[in-house]
Structures are given as structure tokens and as C-alpha cells.
Amino acid sequence: MVKRRVRGSTTGRPIMALLDLLGRRWVLRLVWELRDEPRRFRELQDATGASPTIVNGRLADLREAGLIELDPEKGYRLTVLGKELLQLFLPLHVWSEKWAKRQRERP
């Protein structure tokens, strides 16, 4: 599915590898959808609107990255590491409202 473990990690700089992983389509969105509780494969498909091929590929990427894991009982969920990352992203939620407001004012 994915050739290199993390695309663009050629520099060896973790931040680049991270930005690369998070910059793949649907990755941020998938992490976001897992923010509250575990979700099933099909739930994630429906919630995002992405194709199963891609959902599967991205979930694999995120698992390799140690950010999510599959609990057969409950579905996909964030790992401890994944929750840490989510914490860093939570401020985006509030900020995005402000950003959207300014976009409306200055179109």
C-alpha cells in the first residue's frame, strides 16, 4: 500500500516525516473522527466519505505510525501516542471558527 514507511522521511527529521504523514489526504480527518470514541471501519468510511481502499491504506499508515490501533471489540481507536497528537490539534477547532469568520468578512 505504502512504499516508504513515511513519505519524505529521507531527511531523517522527525518533523518532516510527521508533516508528511499528516499531509496525506484523509489522515488528519481520520484522526479527528477518532477523537471521542472508537469507530468501526465502515463508520470511518461513512464519516469521511473516502473510499474503502484509501481508508484501509491510511489506517494502515496510522497503525504503522503507532497512532491508532484496532480493538476487535470496539473498533479503531487512538493509542496513547495518538491521543497526545490529538491534544496538540484540539486548539485547531477553536481557531478554525475564528479563521472561518475572517474568511467570511474578507472574501
Add this chain to the structure above:
Amino acid sequence: MVKRRVRGSTTGRPIMALLDLLGRRWVLRLVWELRDEPRRFRELQDATGASPTIVNGRLADLREAGLIELDPEKGYRLTVLGKELLQLFLPLHVWSEKWAKRQRERP
């Protein structure tokens, strides 16, 4: 170049529009490259390794989003809004080191 203003903004939820914008390839990276000082078009091309077509497209997206602007004297730079967003992302730098370390430990 880009069809909808922000892809996936159909929900009308700012956070979705933002995650969508940031989830486009090279977008996070471009913002990151602008963290310290303005950069020229070709500098950004060289720094990222992305094709001019894409750099141009993403810069356009980021300009529409009000996150960057072009100063003819100095090059592309973050707007006030863009700097705010960058602030939210700075913790990623530190966290990525921790993440990389754990990846090395648990391969």
C-alpha cells in the same frame, strides 16, 4: 487549479474545511518552510522538492485561505492569521522527536 474554495467544506464546519486544506499534500510543509522568514517561489520549490505546478497551486490555496501573502520585495510570508496557525503547530516539532524515538524503539 482548485475547484472548490476549500475541498470538503460541504459540511460548512470550519474545522472540516481546515483539516481538508491542511491535509492537501505540501500544504503543511509550505507553512512550515515559512515559519521563520519570507521565501521566494523557487526557494519553496527547492526546499520542498515539489513541482512548480503544485507549489503554485498550494500557494494559491493558502493565499485564498488568508494564511500567506506575497510581498514582492521579500517573497511569500505568513499573514497574521497564518502566524497564529503556525503557533498552534509549533508543539508538533517537539512532539515529533518523541514520536520518532518511540518508533525506533517499537518497530
Add this chain to the structure above:
DNA sequence: GGATATCGCTACATAAATTGTAGCATGATC
């Protein structure tokens, strides 16, 4: 014990995004 349902996931043709390379138009400098 067979029909039904849910689970994660795969196959595959079509469509869209990205790459890599070449080059254009404009303005400044020599």
C-alpha cells in the same frame, strides 16, 4: 443448518492529482 448480518478488507476500471521538465512574460541590472 441455512439464511442473514456485520466485520475488516480487496479487486479493479475510471477519474483525478502529482511529477518532472521545459519554457514564457515581466522587470531590473549591466
Add this chain to the structure above:
DNA sequence: GATCATGCTACAATTTATGTAGCGATATCC
């Protein structure tokens, strides 16, 4: 008027994503 740096465009080739159908395994009900 030749040279250079600027942002940017054209376009064929490649890579990635989409949309739809369905598989194999497991559990549940009748």
C-alpha cells in the same frame, strides 16, 4: 540588448484516489 531573477504556465507521464462490487470470516437468529 544581453543577462538574470522573478512568479508562473504547459503538458505528457506517472502516481494516487474514487466508486462500486464483492470476498472471507465470524456471529446470530429461526
